[in-house]
Amino acid sequence: xxxxxxxxxxxxxxxxxxxxxxxxxxxxxxxxxxxxxxxxxxxxxxxxxxxxxxxxxxxxxxxxxxxxxxxxxxxxxxxxxxxxxxxxxxxxxxxxxxxxxxxxxxxxxxxxxxxxxxxxxxxxxxxxxxxxxxxxxxxxxxxxxxxxxxxxxxxxxxxxxxxxxxxxxxxxxxxxxxxxxxxxxxxxxxxxxxxxxxxxxxxxxxxxxxxxxxxxxxxxxxxxxxxxxxxxxxxxxxxxxxxxxxxxxxxxxxxxxxxxxxxxxxxxxxxxxxxxxxxxxxxxxxxxxxxxxxxxxxxxxxxxxxxxxxxxxxxxxxxxxxxxxxxxxxxxxxxxxxxxxxxxxxxxxxxxxxxxxxxxxxxxxxxxxxxxxxxxxxxxxxxxxxxxxxxxxxxxxxxxxxxxxxxxxxxxxxxxxxxxxxxxxxxxxxxxxxxxxxxxxxxxxxxxxxxxxxxxxxxxxxxxxxxxxx
Ligand code: ADP
Ligand code: MG
Ligand code: ZN
Numbered sequence: 001x002x003x004x005x006x007x008x009x010x011x012x013x014x015x016x017x018x019x020x021x022x023x024x025x026x027x028x029x030x031x032x033x034x035x036x037x038x039x040x041x042x043x044x045x046x047x048x049x050x051x052x053x054x055x056x057x058x059x060x061x062x063x064x065x066x067x068x069x070x071x072x073x074x075x076x077x078x079x080x081x082x083x084x085x086x087x088x089x090x091x092x093x094x095x096x097x098x099x100x101x102x103x104x105x106x107x108x109x110x111x112x113x114x115x116x117x118x119x120x121x122x123x124x125x126x127x128x129x130x131x132x133x134x135x136x137x138x139x140x141x142x143x144x145x146x147x148x149x150x151x152x153x154x155x156x157x158x159x160x161x162x163x164x165x166x167x168x169x170x171x172x173x174x175x176x177x178x179x180x181x182x183x184x185x186x187x188x189x190x191x192x193x194x195x196x197x198x199x200x201x202x203x204x205x206x207x208x209x210x211x212x213x214x215x216x217x218x219x220x221x222x223x224x225x226x227x228x229x230x231x232x233x234x235x236x237x238x239x240x241x242x243x244x245x246x247x248x249x250x251x252x253x254x255x256x257x258x259x260x261x262x263x264x265x266x267x268x269x270x271x272x273x274x275x276x277x278x279x280x281x282x283x284x285x286x287x288x289x290x291x292x293x294x295x296x297x298x299x300x301x302x303x304x305x306x307x308x309x310x311x312x313x314x315x316x317x318x319x320x321x322x323x324x325x326x327x328x329x330x331x332x333x334x335x336x337x338x339x340x341x342x343x344x345x346x347x348x349x350x351x352x353x354x355x356x357x358x359x360x361x362x363x364x365x366x367x368x369x370x371x372x373x374x375x376x377x378x379x380x381x382x383x384x385x386x387x388x389x390x391x392x393x394x395x396x397x398x399x400x401x402x403x404x405x406x407x408x409x410x411x412x413x414x415x416x417x418x419x420x421x422x423x424x425x426x427x428x429x430x431x432x433x434x435x436x437x438x439x440x441x442x443x444x445x446x447x448x449x450x451x452x453x454x455x456x457x458x459x460x461x462x463x464x465x466x467x468x469x470x
Contacts (some may be wrong), residue, residue, distance in 0.1 A: 001199060001200075001235065002154075003231075004158070004197070004198050004201070005158050005159060005196075006151050006152075006157075006158070006196045006206070006226055007158065007159075007163050007193060007194065007195055008150075008208065009149045009191055010146045010148050010149075010189070010193075010194070011148075011167065011189065011190070012144050012145070012189065013179070013182055013188065014122060014187075015027075015059070015142075015179060016179060016181055017052060017055050017058060020036075020041055020052065020121070020141040020142055021055050021092070021119070021121045022040055022049030022050060022052065022443070023036060023047075023049065024120060024451050025038050029186055030263045032170055032207070033127075033136035034137050035138065036288045040141065041136055041140045041179070042087050043086075043088030043089070045215060047435060049272075049274055051076070051275060051278065052143060055119060056278060056280070057284070058145075058180075060100070060284070062145055062147075062174060062177060063100030063117050064115055064285070064292060065176075065177040065179070066103040066114065066170075066173060068103035071100070071279050072101060072281075073097060073278065073280070074098065074119075074277070074280065075094060075096055075097040075271055075278070076119075076272045076278070076304050077093060077096065077269045077270060077271050077272060078091070078092060078270055079095070081266075081267055085126050085140070091120060092120060092121050092272055093120035093146075094118035094119060095118075096413060098116040098117065099118060100117035100118070101115070102114070103116075103117070103147075105169055107157070108162060110162075112155065113155075114148070115150040116147070117146065117147045118146055119450040120142060120145075120146060121141045121144060122140065122142040122143070123329050124138070124140040124199070125187075140141040143413050144314065145179075147170070149166070151194060159223045159224075160228075161221075162357055163224055164220060167220065168217065169219055171184075173295060174189075177295060184216050184217065190215070192210060192212050193214065193311075194208045195228060195231065195234055196208040196209070196231075197232065197241070203387060205316050206241060207243045209241060209242070209244055209246060210226060210232070211245075211246065211255055212246070213247045213249075215250060219248065222254065223250075225273060226253065228254060230235045244259065244260040245259050248253075255468045273404060296318050296368055298313075299318060299324070303318075303337075303341075307341075308338060308339070309335065313341050314374060316345055317344065318350070323349055329362045330344070330362045330369075330398045332362075333363070333366045334366045336369070340369060343365065347386055348360065355391070357462040358390075360386065364395065366424075367396040367397055368382050368396050369376035376456050377406060377407065378398060378407070378449075381403075382422070382452065395408040404453065404455075405455065406455065407456065414456045414457075414460070417448055417456070418448055418461065420451070421444060421451060421466065422465075422469075427445065428444065429444070429469060432469060441466065444465055445461050
């Protein structure tokens with residue numbers, strides 16, 4: 001049987017803030033376990049939470065970047081459950097009045113509807129070692145935004161590819177808006193997926209299955225693909241899908257039942273009596289809107305329409321903000337968008353991917369690009385030059401002088417070399433005169449370039465040789 005796939009995403013992202021959501025502990029990653037904790041985020045009795053205003057502002061910023069309406073009044077509620085990483089045995093979250101409602105995100109020409117973004121606190125981290133489990137509360141209380149797509153509205157996310165595109169775009173927007181770093185390996189962005197199948201064309205939705213514990217976008221793709229197949233097999237055999245939450249095991253490439261039946265009532269949500277209703281002024285919303293950094297979609301338009309870049313090149317540059325910022329910075333010094341884009345994409349990006357960081361200054365790269373444009377350095381020599389100075393404090397110009405690769409434009413010198421090569425390779429020259437094979441001519445050009453150590457202009461050498469051997 002043929003099925004329609006319906007996918008809902010619940011995406012968590014840790015906000016970029018100095019401090020945690022309800023206390024003044026540092027919001028950092030990688031510190032000594034339990035070194036950024038206090039009575040509030042450890043859940044000690046009597047400790048009172050104080051809302052971090054900037055976390056609210058970041059949530060509003062995320063919402064505005066995705067076209068959400070902002071609720072003027074937002075409420076914090078307690079979501080009660082017991083787990084060792086949750087010291088208070090409840091999580092401060094939002095159910096009834098989230099900060100952002102009704103947003104959307106364009107994915108492959110489909111505007112995917114999004115229900116909400118709410119602000120909540122992250123839980124601690126469990127570390128399993130041999131036979132014991134340890135808990136690190138540094139992450140407890142870190143501000144987290146949860147975005148929930150509206151899978152029951154058209155258009156749906158219908159495939160693993162679309163889900164990945166959604167997450168990739170979302171991550172990009174959060175990063176460019178400055179609300180979150182979204183380093184997936186650090187768990188700063190995590191997605192739960194909901195999948196259901198229905199007979200093709202049917203208007204009635206199938207039973208959804210939620211999958212948790214999915215680390216990384218590749219795993220999201222695998223988990224969705226696996227779940228679609230699992231449900232297909234059950235339905236094809238006339239079985240029924242049970243509503244449940246499954247845990248994805250990425251090592252085994254399969255999922256297993258975590259719990260069946262679970263809904264918001266199980267969490268006995270109620271307004272947190274320690275926190276006031278949050279009032280969000282239009283004035284503040286406007287201020288946040290006005291200070292919104294330029295977002296990927298706007299930049300893409302600029303790259304394509306103003307700079308004349310292809311859609312592909314624009315996407316490649318935008319995919320990594322460090323690369324994109326670097327590209328824009330280089331343009332400030334040398335406004336040749338296509339040339340600079342080419343260098344950044346072919347030379348800088350590959351090295352950055354390898355080393356995790358751009359290790360050349362814009363001044364040095366621009367010097368190299370200009371030198372090639374001005375025919376002062378041959379392209380191949382320039383690429384070697386970039387390798388030489390990458391990750392060092394060397395200046396491109398000094399290094400070029402040291403390597404003696406700066407073009408010697410004095411024609412006398414080049415002419416001398418051409419004459420020398422013609423004399424030395426007289427056999428080859430005779431052969432060319434007989435056969436007129438351009439390959440032979442190219443060989444001779446190569447010899448000249450070699451003799452001049454790349455300092456001559458190959459085009460000019462070719463011209464000169466052609467004239468001489470006529
Ligand atoms: P729960 O309370 O179980 O977490 P929610 O209503 O919060 O369920 O929905 C979680 C996600 O699942 C949302 O993205 C929602 O749009 C999506 N969803 C709801 N019903 C379905 C369905 N039948 N198929 C796929 N996704 C669904
Ligand atoms: Mg949910
Ligand atoms: Zn604290």
